Amino acid sequence: MNNVSRIPSYLSPEHLGPWETFLIQVDRVEPHLAPELRPLTPILTRPMRALIVDVPIRLDSGEMAHFEGYRVQHNLARGPGKGGIRFHPQVTLSEVMALSAWMTVKNAVVNVPFGGAKGGVRVDPKQLSLAELERLTRRYTSEIHILLGQDKDIPAPDINTNEQTMAWIMDTYSMNEGRTTMGVVTGKPVSLGGSLGRKDATGRGVFVTTVEAARHLGLEIAGARVAVQGFGNVGEAAARLFAEAGARVVALQDGSGSIANPAGLDLQAVKAWRQTQRSLLGAPGAETIDAERFWSTDADILVVAAMENQINAANAGLIRARLIVEGANGPTTPEADLILQERGITVIPDVLANAGGVTVSYFEWVQDISAFFWTEDEINARLDRIMREAFAAVWEAARSKGIVLRTAAFVLGCERVLLAHKLRGLYP
Numbered sequence: 001m002n003n004v005s006r007i008p009s010y011l012s013p014e015h016l017g018p019w020e021t022f023l024i025q026v027d028r029v030e031p032h033l034a035p036e037l038r039p040l041t042p043i044l045t046r047p048m049r050a051l052i053v054d055v056p057i058r059l060d061s062g063e064m065a066h067f068e069g070y071r072v073q074h075n076l077a078r079g080p081g082k083g084g085i086r087f088h089p090q091v092t093l094s095e096v097m098a099l100s101a102w103m104t105v106k107n108a109v110v111n112v113p114f115g116g117a118k119g120g121v122r123v124d125p126k127q128l129s130l131a132e133l134e135r136l137t138r139r140y141t142s143e144i145h146i147l148l149g150q151d152k153d154i155p156a157p158d159i160n161t162n163e164q165t166m167a168w169i170m171d172t173y174s175m176n177e178g179r180t181t182m183g184v185v186t187g188k189p190v191s192l193g194g195s196l197g198r199k200d201a202t203g204r205g206v207f208v209t210t211v212e213a214a215r216h217l218g219l220e221i222a223g224a225r226v227a228v229q230g231f232g233n234v235g236e237a238a239a240r241l242f243a244e245a246g247a248r249v250v251a252l253q254d255g256s257g258s259i260a261n262p263a264g265l266d267l268q269a270v271k272a273w274r275q276t277q278r279s280l281l282g283a284p285g286a287e288t289i290d291a292e293r294f295w296s297t298d299a300d301i302l303v304v305a306a307m308e309n310q311i312n313a314a315n316a317g318l319i320r321a322r323l324i325v326e327g328a329n330g331p332t333t334p335e336a337d338l339i340l341q342e343r344g345i346t347v348i349p350d351v352l353a354n355a356g357g358v359t360v361s362y363f364e365w366v367q368d369i370s371a372f373f374w375t376e377d378e379i380n381a382r383l384d385r386i387m388r389e390a391f392a393a394v395w396e397a398a399r400s401k402g403i404v405l406r407t408a409a410f411v412l413g414c415e416r417v418l419l420a421h422k423l424r425g426l427y428p
Contacts, residue, residue, distance in 0.1 A: 018098035018308050024334040029410040032401055037418040044104070044414060047097050049073040053143035055121060057135040059128075067123045067136065071144040073153060074100035074116040077420040080151050081117030082107060082358060084158030084187075085165070087136075091120035095308070102329050103358070105413035106351040110390045112362040117153050119144065125160045137165055141172040148173055150183030150369065156361050157187040159232075159307070163199075167192055183368035186361035195364035197379035198357075203237025204380065205356020206303060206327045207245075208387040209348050213323055216395060217346060219300060222246030225262075227297045227321065229253045230305035231280065234327045234354065236271065238303050243267055251289070251297040252280055254306070258294040259286035295319055304331040305354075311336045319345065326350035341404055349406035351413060352394055359386050 016023075023045060030041050055067040070093055073081045083103040096118050104116025121140055125133055147153045157166055166185045170192065174180045182193035190196060197204075214221055224247045228239045231254045239249045248264035256279035259265070266285050273283040281288050295318040302319060304310050305327030311319070316336035324340065324347045326332065332340070332347065340347055360383055367373045374382075398408035 017092060017094035018330055019094040019101075021308075021330055021334055022098045022101045025406070025410060026414070028334075029407050029414055032403060032407060032411050033415055033418070037415055037422065040418045040421055041414075043418065043421055044075070044101070047072050047074045047100060048076060049147070050093065050097065051144060051147060052093065053140070055136060055140045055143060057132060057139055059132055067121050067140075069119070069121040069140045069143060070096040071119040071147050071153070072096045072100040072117060073147065074118075075104040075417055076115035077417055077424060078108060079113040079115050080149070081147070081153035082112075082114035082156070082361065083116060083118035084156045085119040085121075085140075085161050085169075086158035087121050087123050087125045087133075087160040087165075089122060089124040091122040096120050098308075099329055102351055104417060105410060106355050107358060108413035108416040109351050109394065109409050110355045110359050110386055111416070112359060112386075114154075114358070114362065117155075118158075119155055120158075133165075134168055137168040138172045141169045142176065145173060145176055148184055150181055150365070154183070154361075154365060155185050156357070163187055163189045163194060166194075183365050186364040188364070193364070193368045195360055195367055195379060196374070196376035197383065198360050198364060199233065200237040200241075201360035201379075201383060202234045202327065202354050202357035203239075203305075204241060204383060205359065205387050206234065206238040206305070206325055206353050207241040208356070208384055209353050209391050210242075210301060210303075210323065210325050211245075212388055212391040212395075213325075213346060213348055214301075217323065219322065223248070224301055225250045225297075225299040226301045226303065227251040227253075227294065227299040228303045228305060229294070229310060229331075230303075230307075230328060231270075231274065232305070234357075235303065235305035236267075238305060238325075238327055239267055242301075247301075250299055251294055252286075253291070253294045254280055257281045258289045258291060259283055260289045260293070260297060261286050262298070291315075292318065297321075301325065303327050306331065309333050311340070313339065316340055317343075319343075322346065324348070326353045329354065337404075337406065347405060348391075349409050352390060352405070352409045355390065356383055356387060359383055 050072045053069045055069045100118035107114040166188045188194035251260040270283040295315045302321035308330035311332040313335040316339040
């Protein structure tokens with residue numbers, strides 16, 4: 001199909017960005033969909049609803065500043081919208097659209113009853129005080145309030161947002177509604193209805209799917225060499241779980257730079273160093289390396305847990321890992337995907353690998369609505385089961401159809417979404 005015909009009028013062709021990546025992924029999966037569902041594929045190529053808002057706040061100086069915010073609901077056929085909110089200076093409408101679409105597929109892959117949504121504010125949160133961040137969050141929440149609700153659209157943390165951000169969103173929404181509504185967001189503090197196990201959930205999902213893939217590939221986790229790009233919530237949790245399982249984390253990279261130690265990094269020492277120095281560089285027992293050396297690290301497993309488009313045509317040929325695991329959303333460009341496929345490198349796609357976070361968000365939402373909470377062991381056991389079952393379904397689809405894991409995951413997810421549309425019909 002012609003991707004230009006799928007571009008909404010409010011998004012110019014020269015600013016497709018991540019949305020174009022999603023459209024290419026839909027193109028690649030369409031031939032593998034059930035014949036009766038293929039005519040419905042165009043439903044996936046346009047978001048259901050996109051809201052752009054002005055977010056004015058009063059700075060501590062007394063001046064007024066304006067920021068641009070977004071909330072996109074890509075598809076709600078299988079349930080209320082679900083997806084995080086990020087604060088970042090490079091947030092764009094194209095990015096939020098793509099992220100909301102990946103959430104649609106991701107939620108369907110792990111078969112939780114949510115649709116796909118995403119939000120963001122174009123802001124550098126490092127330039128704002130805590131009080132200014134609170135005012136920004138509350139004003140943004142008020143502007144997108146018309147879309148939110150525990151049975152309509154449920155935000156969660158993403159880049160540069162956290163459980164405190166979610167607490168402000170929940171409180172703002174609740175004040176506007178005149179009642180406390182804990183289920184309107186997930187990723188909240190445990191004392192406000194948050195779920196045990198939520199902080200490590202995405203990293204844990206990365207680890208569980210990697211263990212399953214390694215088993216099929218004949219790769220032992222104990223003793224495996226792991227490189228991790230991104231040492232935030234996802235990357236740190238995944239690295240820690242790999243180390244606890246006997247793997248060696250031999251390289252790390254974040255915005256401050258890259259470090260390595262072929263014998264294995266001391267993750268506790270690295271984490272403590274970064275907390276005080278705000279940089280990986282100079283961490284005890286670590287050698288500083290350049291970006292090219294990071295990508296060519298002699299590792300068995302590469303976890304990418306930063307942002308979009310990190311693996312591209314320029315560096316895909318450098319990667320020596322047998323297995324790539326996408327802890328971030330959209331970290332591999334379509335061009336890089338083909339290079340990795342030609343080189344025989346297995347990729348566990350984002351819509352499967354990082355679905356642990358939204359799975360435990362689903363658990364949190366269920367617990368809030370029922371006012372009955374589970375133990376962390378129960379949360380982890382339920383998460384592990386869902387991730388293993390989802391991986392098994394994707395692996396079998398890839399094997400039976402002779403396709404890569406990303407295409408297989410999209411086949412499962414897209415067919416579930418399109419089947420929901422087929423059964424529901426078209427209103428009016």
